[in-house]
Amino acid sequence: MIRGVIVSGPAHVASDAAQFTALGVLLRDRGGFLADASNGTPARRTPGQARRRRDLADAASGWFTQTEASEEGTS
8 A cells, every 4th residue: 555655856757747736636535645855946066065976976886986095094
């Protein structure tokens, strides 16, 4: 049983706003809910945040490009 659906954007479950609204009505009529968790504006990221996210993704995948971090402990 599904109580509700939360999406990060209406396009994930519908092709347009009218279809998203209709799906929300359908779910509500069956005792559920449909919620859009996006706020309509893209998140702003600084260059430092983007670099940090890339470094984390590289570390998670086994790639580690920050050689200076491993060299600090050897001095």
